Amino acid sequence: MPAPDLLLGIDLGAGSLKASLIRFDGTLAGEASHPVATSAPKPGWSEQDPWDWWRAACAAVPAALAKAGGEPKRVAAISFSAGAHTQVLEDRDGSVIRPAILWNDQRSGPQTQALRRQADDRIVEIGYNRANPTWTLPQMLWLRENEPEAFARVHRLYVAKDWLRSRFTGGFETDLIDAVGTLMADSRTGTWSEELCGLIGWPMASLPPIVQAKDRVGSVTAEAARATGLAEGIPVICGTSDTAVETYGAGMMRPGTGVMKLATAATVSVLSPHAVPHKEMINYPHVIPDHWYVITATNSCASAHKWLRDTFFRRESEDGSAVFDAMERLAVATKPGAEGLFFHPYLNGERSPHWDPLLRADFVGIGFNHGPGHFVRALYEGISYSLRDCLEVLRANGLGFTTTRLTGGGAKSALWRQILADVMDVRVELPAVADASFGAALLAGVGIGAFPDEAAAEAAIRVVATHEPDPERVAFYEKGFVLYRDIQAALAPLNHRIHAHLAEA
Template sequence: MADLLVGIDLGAGSLKTSVIRADGTLVAEAAAAIATSAPHPGWSEQDPRDWWRAVCETVPRALAAAAGAGTVAGISFSAGAHTQVLEDADGHIIRPAILWNDQRSGAETRELREQADARILEIGANRANPTWTLPQMLWLRRHEPEAFARVRRLYVAKDWLRAQLTGTWETDLIDAVGTLMADTRTGSWSEELCAMIGWPLDTLPPIVASKAVVGRVTAAAARATGVAEGTPVVCGTSDTAVETYGAGMTSEGLGVIKLATAATVSVLSRHPRPDFKVINYPHVMPDHWYVIAATNSCASAHKWLRDTFFLHAGDDSGGVFTRMDALAGNVAPGSEGLFFHPYLNGERSPHWDPLLRADYVGIGFNHGPGHFVRALYEGISYSLRDCLIALRGQGLDFTTARLTGGGARSPLWRQIVADVLNVEVEVPAVADASFGAALLAGVGVGVYADEHDAARAIKVVSRLVPDPERAALYARGHVIYGDIQAALAPLNHRIHDFVSGR
């Protein structure tokens, strides 16, 4: 009986394959690292062929671990929004994929805002910023015109990976909206938005439902991955969409906080909330949108701190994270006046400023290694509080949030999030995008009756409540955190000019 579901998620630093049963039990998983290159400051690129290599490595491993558990009923994909793969007329990749966290298109973003800020928000339900495909492709037109002219097909990241299995070309509405080249009012590509950057509409894929079966595993893909030829493949969607769905965000009033490469705060809404401070996407749940506020650096900042100051030759990298957590646990809440702002790669909500820089402020002789770790946990949590405030400005709120992402593995960090945001936190049994993608595959192939039926497989394993005294302390600390950000922002811009030689 075909009763296993496979979800494949492309993250910023790794690709993960998960195999689950219909009851939500995780049967097997496998991950492989993905290299990111930064040829210039602020750039972030990957070679899509590395993604496919990771699929061909992780899928056979996961299937081998699941041997005897059943056969695969369906498979689906997710990946970060905005990231694009460009192919020429011969199907060759033109250049490395520009990632969602790339900041090169700052000048193009400013130009689009100056010329059509309100109109882009009206059509696309979001504001132009360097994260989105629209300004990135304007940068490509300006700086790599030969590459721009060669484009015959644009794939969003998960769609290119899926095409290696099926040979088909399509995307879903959620990822189409993530390019900032779609009309959210009609659910189709926007001729007006594309015309702003001179982008030809015929290079954009057909738009289908996220749960649509778009093809079947080809013979060549079966040989490469071990998935049986003919297995149905479901379109899939962006990582945050399936991650929030897989965490159980199926009704309004429950939030999801993701502590991953970046950090996000998400909540469901019956309609988009176009505003300069938040991000809007259609959701996996029918007739719903999800509204996001996001901070650019989270687990990536945690890893940076580890690699820069705590990791030594011969160390087990996972063990170092455990040691860092223990050091931070011995430090009092508030880190004895040490503050951290996680702007290692500019910032999104609520500042939308690619020139902001990270900092530690308030350092004294009393501060040791544990203070710097705890201040990082607190600083990212303060940034998440900024995000929650931005959502509340749209009339959206929650008192309970599901916590996802690699940072959620830290019990200390989980509690700090609960205390700083002053909300109850729940931890799902499985909380990542590959799990959500597997659920979506099940909806698409009919293992589940619908999205609500699939959500019954989601389980919560622990709950944390905020401590009133710590919540009050952090409310005071957040005010100082915000004042430091406001005071340093002009200096951050001057530092950028200094580094740029202006």
């Protein structure tokens, strides 16, 4: 029987669950994914059935095992990740009370405003983050006000990855990073906050014990082994939020290191030896002990790219990936600046630096000279400018960087990577593998001592492409960035008027 030589990372994404098996040197042995459905019962709502997550795990894990050779006893350890803030509520019988409210759900806007009026500065002081509809605290205030019977039944609150992991172990715990992501914890002490929970009347007894992301929290049970094809008794490591393990898996292991995630939304993250509580930034503890990662974010990235493809480029019968490739070729053949065409990616409002849900997307400067390639290039440049906006918030708080790693589906575009290097004036590096399931697998290795410490896992990360900023294009895009910002400022009042006009319809 071969000795255990594989690490399994399981990531619950917004649209699918992915399982990745890696060797101890970081090379990929097998991976598989399975879709997860999202429902929107009302405008702005985003919900999932947690049992869909378990069914997806029971499909993806054996498929990944089969690609890795099919021997379950080769798996040395497992860890998990998922989006922060998303919660699962159980009653005393262990039944799920209602669908999970996702991180991108916007229903708790009024509750967010109420919490800000009540205790805005105090929430930031304790939680190191500002209330907005992404966070669990205002979501649970919405629950209390709109579904009081469900609120009263709550016996346990799980964060998403913890509920999924409990299907494997039967345990009830969370890690510090996900605890901070609920906005119900005291970020200063690493414990649950009676004061923050008291703002919404939340029962403290429903909250799980807080452990470290690398801690072993159990083993695969016999029942879970039968359902997933794993071996009973495999060590299970707690895990943490997807962004934490993505940045970790990309190599963000030293202060001043940046990571940009080009996914459905996009983030700019930097590792810091301390938190920087600020109403325009997001602060989390990191996988690296005694360090924090600070985030700014733009709402629409790969989602905007997909929207452009599906709206203007793709016929129903065409393969979506092939259409993306054709769009890339068109953009490559287009000059920097897209001949004066600008794009602002505010298809779903905007976070950093504007924090304005009423901003709207635009293409500005259209002329007869513009063809399909100009629109694709303008989209790449516009999202890059938006990420530059995010970076400027970090720089203003002493958190800049000169090198960044890229993660997410948008990082596949070599042109986009170079545009980012030129717009940001930073070195851009592409890891061979840097998704959340890979980072979770590395964390599983840390948990069982396969790596001496968290930073030692860096040896398993390989960079496969590097892009240096071109001085001439840096100067060109610096002027373009000024124009980008001026257009945004000019159109913002009109965006608000459009919203008011629609409200009257």
